[in-house]
Every structure is written in structure tokens, then in C-alpha cells.
Amino acid sequence: MENHALGPDGGHEVPQNPARVQLTGIAKRYGAVRAISNADIVLYGGRVHALVGENGAGKSTLIKILAGAESTDAGLIEFDGRPVTLGTTSSSIALGIATVYQEPQLFQELTVAENIFAGRELRRHGRIDWAKQHEAVVELLALIGLEERYAPMTVSDLSIAEQQQVSIAKALAQDVTVLILDEPSAILTDAEIENLFTVIRRLQERNVAVVYISHRLDELARIADEVTIMRDGRTIATHEMKDVSIRAIAEAMVGGMHAVQSREHKAEPGPARFELVGLARSNRFHDVNVTVAAGEIVALYGLVGSGASDIAATIFGILKADAGTMLLDGSPVTPRNPRHAQKLRIALLPADRKRQGMFAFQTIAFNVSIGHLPLLTKFGLWVDRKRETVIAKDMITRLAVRTPNELQAIGALSGGNAQKVVLARQLVVNPRLLILEEPTQGVDIGAKEEIHLLISQMADQGTAVLVVTSDLPEALRVADRIQIVRKGTTTVTLPPTASQVDLLAAAAGEEPENSQEGAGHENR
Structure with missing residues (x-):
């Protein structure tokens, strides 16, 4: 395992008690995709082992292997010093290995x-x-x-x-021996996190080995004994938590990433199109300040549980704010529900397209038109199918959707093409504000680049675009300005020339070197 010098000692101090679980040289492939190429991790009873890495680093696959939900292609798994095979969840449960996921099962x-x-x-x-x-x-x-x-x-x-x-x-x-906690604090308040930490410390007293997976790097120093960093399917380093800083972890997490090319600007942004001033919702977010100009792309970048998704839901009328002001072209607005938001020409691309954005067994034409029935009905009684077809064909051409025709079921399309269709629905009526939640989640590299180009084109046409993303390269690739969201509030604003380490460190709670105060349009 590659060992970066992240701490003064330059290495990992091995505890005196014997290893409870040891994974060595683990590899896992899904078809042509190599999820894990070479991963090692050692877990000790009574210790909390943090596992960190960017999205796609291989963390989820590694814990699925440990939980018995996936089998390995290569590597050795040892439990209490003897080789074991964990090919089923029942085999892991028999050894006392249990997993608690972010969403309670x-x-x-x-x-x-x-x-x-x-x-x-x-x-x-x-x-x-x-x-x-x-x-x-x-x-x-x-x-x-x-x-x-x-x-x-x-x-x-x-x-x-x-x-x-x-x-x-x-x-x-x-009778758990190893407890895997997958993003346990992402949906908790500070007080609830403190209670969680108390529970974890009680488990340590019972000699339980705890695997703690989290994007919140700042909390690791308070609960973890050691940390393993993953990148590109490999374990990069394991170190004692007391010897490593947030920035050092961030550098190891992104160290292998290539420089991200930011979007080319074709025109200067216009006047402020959309503003949030002191927006708040109890137990969700507070003091949120964001400005997006006409023709500008602003990224709300935050780690899992930052509150960015709740902010987007509030703008679209899904949630209700308790305080603060929302301005659209200088006028106060309060979207009562998604339909009202649509009337204000605010559009939202949801993060989970399968559950929230599409009707899998319906046609492309149906999926494009379903959000705009008032425009397509005659006398309020029936849908104008000819007009529906014209709009669907136009969107297929405009967004370069690869499909035989508009009657193809959206569920039969690739992830990237299905995402384009869901996006097309938001563009039937040219929006004043376009909110995109995780716009390239679950799509291939080619489709990701095409969607990023579409986002840029929308801004060039004068639309104010707000991209809510936890994808580090995406924020740098598409945005004119990057607004950090952390623990339910907006913090610093960064330019697209900021480093990935600065972005990750700021989202995790460390002040970046290249920041701008505030979130206003004047700071772009």
C-alpha cells in the first residue's frame, strides 16, 4: 500500500491488540469498470477506523465486500487471524459484522x-x-x-x-464484533452527532471494531483513532488520526486527480436574477446567502448532509422557509409549491432521476410533456398529441438524445440519455432560474461532458443556473463561482480557479487560502 507522509511519524502506529479483521490486496471489477484495484485495511477491536475518499474512490464497494453483499475478485480476508470467505450477508452476520446505513433500514x-x-x-x-x-x-x-x-x-x-x-x-x-457506520452523521444535528459519538465510545469499551465512513473530515479528529484514505480504487495511506490534518487528508484524497478545466466565458453575466438573503428553515439550514446573475452559473458545493439539497428544495417550493428573503429579478417571491415555482419560471432537475424525475415505462414524449400539460391541452380536456410530438422531437434534437424516436420508453435509454430527457422537461418553457441537483450523477464520462456543455449553453442564453453538487471536479468544471455550503449555511465563495484541495478543505471546515468573503454577485 502506498504510504504518503501525512503525519510527523510518516506512518501508521499499530495497536497492541491483535487485528479483528484484515483485508489484503482486495480487487473488484464490475464488467469493464474496476471499482477496487488494490485495497488493504486492518480493523482492531475497541478502535474507530475512519474510511474516507472522494465519490467513486471505492469506499462503498469495500464495505459491501466486508458486509458480504459483494464477493471479491482477488485478495485475502482474515477474521481473528484465520482466512474467511465473505460471499453472502449471512456469512458476515455469522461473524458479527453489521452495517448501519445512512438511511435507517x-x-x-x-x-x-x-x-x-x-x-x-x-x-x-x-x-x-x-x-x-x-x-x-x-x-x-x-x-x-x-x-x-x-x-x-x-x-x-x-x-x-x-x-x-x-x-x-x-x-x-x-453480538456484533465489527460495526460499519456509513455516513452516520450526514442527516444529524450537532446535538445528535454528540449522542452518536457517545454510543460509539460505549461500543469501543465493549471491544467492537468500528468502521466510520464520512465526508465530514472535521469530525474525524473527535471520534476516529486511525484513518484510511482511498483514491481510484486503491488505499493510499493509513495513519493515526492524531497525526494528520484535514488539509493533509484532502490532499491525499484528490492528489491523483487531473487539473479541471473550467468553462469558457462567452459573455459577462447580467444583473442579479436570483437572490437568497438570510434564508433559514428550522433544523435544516440557516443564514443562507446566494446571488445568481442572469447568464451566470453558481455551484452550491457541499459534502453529504451539508444542507445544499434542502436549500434547492426550498427554492422550488417543496420545503417552506421559516425566515429570510427570496428575490427573483428584484421582486420578493415565495414559491408555495412546485407548480407555483414553475409559474415563476423556476425549474428543478432532481438528484434522483429514477425516483423523482422520470416515469420509466412511459415514452420520451410523455416524460418531456408531463410537466407542461396546461400548454398542451385543448380546452383543458385532452392533450394535443401533435404539439406534444413536435416539442419532444425538438428536445431530442436540441439535447442530442440518442434514441430511435420520441416513442421510446425512457427506461430503455442509457443513464446519460435518460438524464437529458429529464433535463429537457425543465427547458420546454425557458426558465429564469434553472436548479440542477447532481446533474451528472450516474452517467458515463461522455454524457457528463455533453450535459456540462448544455448547462453552459443555458447560461450563455441568459438563464441563471444554480448547480447543487457534491462532485468536486463538476463544481470546478461548470461554475463561474463556487459557494461552499457547510453545516446548513453558506460560508466562503471560491472562483473556478481554486484548487480541489481548497474546495474540499473549505467544505470540511478549514479556511481555504483562495477565498472571497460573502456570496454576493459583486464577488464573482
Whole structure:
């Protein structure tokens, strides 16, 4: 494993206790895509091991292998010093390896107690031993900081943080030896994060090995004993957390990336088209200040759980702000719902196109027109199919969608072409403000470049564009200005000439060297 000198000691101090799990030379390929080429990681009981890396670095694949959800193509896995094969989730569970994902995997309609022992109820003489099970539930709830009164509560009545605690209790019910926490703090408040850390420290006392995956680099120093950095499917280095800085981790994470070419400007941006002044929503975001000019592309760049997606949802009327002002061409606006936002000519491309952006079994024509039925109906009774076809064909040509015709089902298209169709719907009526959430998520390199070109063309035509992204190169590639969002608020503004390390460090909580104060149009 390549070992970058990230700390004063230049290496990794090995704890005295023996390794609980050791993965050596792990490789995994999906068809022509090599997800992991060479990964090593050693986990020790009673220690928290942070796993970090940019999107696509290989973290998710590595933990899927550890959780038994994926098999390896090469490499050795050892548990308590002996070789093991983890080809199924049941094989990992048998060893006490459990995973708690960012979104709790619980039965919403069942009680807390029922969820904790779902599928492995405590039985006596063939029947569920409710008394013994309740006693065990109470003990587990106490360990994670919840009172006995939670046991009979329905999971759907709990907060996300409480559901996450129940997920941890469920893992502990199976005599867990290794607990994998995937972005556990992304959806939590500061107070909830403190409670999570308390739970993790209790697990350390029980000699549980904890794998902590997070994009929030600033919190690692408070909870992790050691950190492994991944990049391009490889483990780059492992170091004691006390010996490494946020900037050093950021440099290792992006060190292998090529320089990103920013977009070429064809015209100066016009006057301020859209402004957010002190926008806030309780427990989501606060004091958000953003300005986007006509013909300008501003990127809201934040790590997972930064609050950037909630800001976009509020602009489009999906969520409601508690405070602050929203201005469109200088006039105050408050989108009541998405339909009202559309009337204001605000368009939103959702991050999850499969669940929020498309009807997979419907045609391209249907998917393009569905958001604009008032424009396509005659006497408010039926859809003008000829006009629908004309618009669909025009969009197919304009966005270079690769398809036999407009009657092709969108679900049969490639990811990039499906994304273009969802984008086309937003462009039927030329928007004043175009919001794009993770616009190239799940598309290939060629489609990504084409979509970036389309975004640039929209700005050149005078549209104000707000790109909400957690993709580091994307923010630098498409934006005229990059607004950092961290812990639910806008912080510094960076130019597209900023380094990737500066961007990542700023999003993680360290002041960058190349920053601009504020977020106003005057700072572009």
C-alpha cells in the first residue's frame, strides 16, 4: 500500500491488540469498470477506523465486500487471524459484522422492540419469549442512550436520529464484533452527532471494531483513532488520526486527480436574477446567502448532509422557509409549491432521476410533456398529441438524445440519455432560474461532458443556473463561482480557479487560502 507522509511519524502506529479483521490486496471489477484495484485495511477491536475518499474512490464497494453483499475478485480476508470467505450477508452476520446505513433500514410499521429482533426473535419451547426479549431490548436501548419507553413505540413515530440509534441496537442484538457506520452523521444535528459519538465510545469499551465512513473530515479528529484514505480504487495511506490534518487528508484524497478545466466565458453575466438573503428553515439550514446573475452559473458545493439539497428544495417550493428573503429579478417571491415555482419560471432537475424525475415505462414524449400539460391541452380536456410530438422531437434534437424516436420508453435509454430527457422537461418553457441537483450523477464520462456543455449553453442564453453538487471536479468544471455550503449555511465563495484541495478543505471546515468573503454577485 502506498504510504504518503501525512503525519510527523510518516506512518501508521499499530495497536497492541491483535487485528479483528484484515483485508489484503482486495480487487473488484464490475464488467469493464474496476471499482477496487488494490485495497488493504486492518480493523482492531475497541478502535474507530475512519474510511474516507472522494465519490467513486471505492469506499462503498469495500464495505459491501466486508458486509458480504459483494464477493471479491482477488485478495485475502482474515477474521481473528484465520482466512474467511465473505460471499453472502449471512456469512458476515455469522461473524458479527453489521452495517448501519445512512438511511435507517427498519420496518416503519413495527415497534422498536419488534425491529431489533426481527427475524431472530428470542424463543422458548418454540414460542417467542416476550419477557426475555423485552429485557434484552431495554438493555440494548440503555446502551444506545434511549429509555425503556421507546420499546413499544412505532418506528415511524421516531426521529431520523432515533431510528439510527435503533439500527445500531439492532446490530448489537446479534453480538456484533465489527460495526460499519456509513455516513452516520450526514442527516444529524450537532446535538445528535454528540449522542452518536457517545454510543460509539460505549461500543469501543465493549471491544467492537468500528468502521466510520464520512465526508465530514472535521469530525474525524473527535471520534476516529486511525484513518484510511482511498483514491481510484486503491488505499493510499493509513495513519493515526492524531497525526494528520484535514488539509493533509484532502490532499491525499484528490492528489491523483487531473487539473479541471473550467468553462469558457462567452459573455459577462447580467444583473442579479436570483437572490437568497438570510434564508433559514428550522433544523435544516440557516443564514443562507446566494446571488445568481442572469447568464451566470453558481455551484452550491457541499459534502453529504451539508444542507445544499434542502436549500434547492426550498427554492422550488417543496420545503417552506421559516425566515429570510427570496428575490427573483428584484421582486420578493415565495414559491408555495412546485407548480407555483414553475409559474415563476423556476425549474428543478432532481438528484434522483429514477425516483423523482422520470416515469420509466412511459415514452420520451410523455416524460418531456408531463410537466407542461396546461400548454398542451385543448380546452383543458385532452392533450394535443401533435404539439406534444413536435416539442419532444425538438428536445431530442436540441439535447442530442440518442434514441430511435420520441416513442421510446425512457427506461430503455442509457443513464446519460435518460438524464437529458429529464433535463429537457425543465427547458420546454425557458426558465429564469434553472436548479440542477447532481446533474451528472450516474452517467458515463461522455454524457457528463455533453450535459456540462448544455448547462453552459443555458447560461450563455441568459438563464441563471444554480448547480447543487457534491462532485468536486463538476463544481470546478461548470461554475463561474463556487459557494461552499457547510453545516446548513453558506460560508466562503471560491472562483473556478481554486484548487480541489481548497474546495474540499473549505467544505470540511478549514479556511481555504483562495477565498472571497460573502456570496454576493459583486464577488464573482
